[in-house]
Structures are given as C-alpha cells and as structure tokens.
Amino acid sequence: MTSFAYLGALLVSIAGLVLLDRRYRVAVFDRPRPALLTVAIAVAFFLAWDAVGVGLGIFFIGDAPYLTGVLLAPEVPLEELFFLVLLVYQTLLLWRWLHRSHRAQEPA
Numbered sequence: 001m002t003s004f005a006y007l008g009a010l011l012v013s014i015a016g017l018v019l020l021d022r023r024y025r026v027a028v029f030d031r032p033r034p035a036l037l038t039v040a041i042a043v044a045f046f047l048a049w050d051a052v053g054v055g056l057g058i059f060f061i062g063d064a065p066y067l068t069g070v071l072l073a074p075e076v077p078l079e080e081l082f083f084l085v086l087l088v089y090q091t092l093l094l095w096r097w098l099h100r101s102h103r104a105q106e107p108a
Helices: 002-024 032-055 078-105
Strands: 071-073
Touching: 002 078, 032 071, 032 078, 071 078
Parallel strands: none
Antiparallel strands: none
C-alpha cells in the first residue's frame, strides 16, 4: 500500500487546490479555457524537459518505495505527471491571486 502513498498525497493536494480555486474562482473556475490550456502547455513543456534530462542521464528514478511503479516513459513515473500538474496549477493560482490582489490595490 505504500506504493500509492506519493500518488495519493499528490491527488489530495491537487484536490485541495481545486477546492480553493472553486471557492475563490481564481483560475479554472474563473476562466476555464485559458487556465486549462496554460496548465496543459506547461506540463507538456516540463515533460519534454524531463525527457531531455532522462536522455542526458541527469534524471532517473532510483530507489522509490512510495511510487506505483507505473512508468509513462523510461525513468518517468506516473507520479511525475501529477507532480507537474500540482506544480503548474499551484503556480497559476498564486500568479492569478497576486494579479487580482494587485489590481484591487490600484487607485481607481
């Protein structure tokens, strides 16, 4: 069961971000198409980055008892996809929230 620990933690974290986004309508729940497109493009970029890193021998899995063992590509575990979604989504939420906060402080 520990082999699903990291994936479970990632999914719970993403669900928390979705709840925050839904409550405050920051990104996906404010402007779904551009937000989802941004997440998809950024995740694709980072997966390509991972592929280059794996090809150069820089990135590798190593001893990983908390991973499912499912690979998307050589040395790229399934959890990497969800980690990248989490990373990009939380960055998008932070960026949009800061932008909104900055606009609210501008004089009228």
